[in-house]
Amino acid sequence: MKAHFAPARLSHLAASAGVLLAVLQASVAHAWSLSLDPASRRVYLHVGNGTAGADNSTINLVQVSVPGAQLGNGVAQAMTSNSTQSTSLYGDGYTTCPTPSTQVMVGASYQRSNSSNGPASATLSVTSPASLVSAAGDTIPFSQISWTVSAAGSSVPGVIPAGTFSGATQTLTTVPANRYIENCHTFRYANSALRAAGTYTGQVTYTITSP
Amino acid sequence: MMRPRPASALVLALALLCASAHANPHRLDDSGSHTVPPNVQMQWRPMTSRSSGAGMEAWLRVNLRIDTAAWVGRSGRVYMVLPRDEMSTIEAVWTSQGRLLPGRLVSGERTLVYAGRIASPTLEDQITVRLRSGTDWQGSRRRLDFHFEFDAD
Numbered sequence: 001m002k003a004h005f006a007p008a009r010l011s012h013l014a015a016s017a018g019v020l021l022a023v024l025q026a027s028v029a030h031a032w033s034l035s036l037d038p039a040s041r042r043v044y045l046h047v048g049n050g051t052a053g054a055d056n057s058t059i060n061l062v063q064v065s066v067p068g069a070q071l072g073n074g075v076a077q078a079m080t081s082n083s084t085q086s087t088s089l090y091g092d093g094y095t096t097c098p099t100p101s102t103q104v105m106v107g108a109s110y111q112r113s114n115s116s117n118g119p120a121s122a123t124l125s126v127t128s129p130a131s132l133v134s135a136a137g138d139t140i141p142f143s144q145i146s147w148t149v150s151a152a153g154s155s156v157p158g159v160i161p162a163g164t165f166s167g168a169t170q171t172l173t174t175v176p177a178n179r180y181i182e183n184c185h186t187f188r189y190a191n192s193a194l195r196a197a198g199t200y201t202g203q204v205t206y207t208i209t210s211p
Numbered sequence: 212m213m214r215p216r217p218a219s220a221l222v223l224a225l226a227l228l229c230a231s232a233h234a235n236p237h238r239l240d241d242s243g244s245h246t247v248p249p250n251v252q253m254q255w256r257p258m259t260s261r262s263s264g265a266g267m268e269a270w271l272r273v274n275l276r277i278d279t280a281a282w283v284g285r286s287g288r289v290y291m292v293l294p295r296d297e298m299s300t301i302e303a304v305w306t307s308q309g310r311l312l313p314g315r316l317v318s319g320e321r322t323l324v325y326a327g328r329i330a331s332p333t334l335e336d337q338i339t340v341r342l343r344s345g346t347d348w349q350g351s352r353r354r355l356d357f358h359f360e361f362d363a364d
Contacts, residue, residue: 031244031245031356031357031358032241032246032273032275032357032358032359033246033354033356033357034246034249034250034251034271034355035249035353035354035355036250036251036253036269036352037250037351037352038252038253038348038351039252039255039267040252111346112346113346113348113351114299114348114350115347116351117351178258178265178346180258180265
């Protein structure tokens with residue numbers, strides 16, 4: 001079974017604000033004074049391997065091979081990750097996920113310059129399809145996959161909570177303005193029923209939005 | 212013939228000294244200065260999960276030309292001033308080419324940039340400035356009006 005995860009995504013909101021005004025005042029220069037525009041409102045999302053301050057198209061793979069003797073016995077199977085991202089991409093380079101082979105780092109932020117510059121928070125969500133699908137067309141409900149969370153050195157390791165994929169879009173948490181949240185997700189397969197042999201895949205997508 | 216009494220002379224001298232001290236500071240004309248660029252957009256500073264509230268910053272150069280013609284030959288101190296424009300504080304940190312002192316200034320305060328005898332009718336320098344602020348602006352655009360003051364000795 002394989003589950004693909006979405007690439008890190010970097011989005012800028014209202015990135016063009018203030019350009020016209022800057023041109024209008026370009027010829028005015030008296031004394032040591034200037035007009036100062038705030039940084040544009042911004043959301044930032046980082047899932048698995050990523051690049052600080054830039055888009056990264058990597059889709060990390062989380063997988064498990066269930067031994068034949070344990071097929072469908074209800075004993076959850078830990079999944080491994082091909083992520084190598086152990087350090088935070090945002091700011092201090094802290095080793096938030098010390099064992100990326102079993103973890104996928106998820107980090108998100110929402111920034112605004114003042115209380116009238118957008119809502120007080122953004123929403124972090126994840127969308128999963130109804131099922132993982134094999135080449136033969138067999139399916140496993142995505143709800144068979146759950147995750148726990150951790151964050152080395154953090155006083156709030158559950159800042160993005162643990163959960164189970166719903167096979168739809170589900171809200172993970174809200175991201176308060178001007179805060180960065182980050183933790184590590186470790187996935188497991190519930191293994192609660194016998195399935196036809198095969199490799200089952202499905203891709204989930206993490207999204208942060210601010211209206 | 213009346214002669215001034217010593218006590219009266221002392222009072223007069225003290226009054227003159229006080230008047231001179233109260234004359235400081237003197238606003239200096241720096242209308243020959245200009246910023247590069249004239250308008251700046253702040254950028255986000257890195258923010259970490261272990262420190263909330265990272266703010267914004269911007270970099271610019273300022274070509275300073277301060278008119279000191281009225282004070283040539285006098286000694287004193289020149290200060291850079293940034294009046295407070297709103298509750299959200301702006302911090303300016305700059306380096307210079309050497310004519311003026313490098314320093315740090317927070318809105319609502321003033322910082323020494325020159326001390327000594329004024330030898331020429333203008334003080335000129337180019338400074339590189341880093342501006343920083345929090346995320347508590349009261350509006351969407353701010354106008355920063357720095358100026359210079361001279362405290363004569």
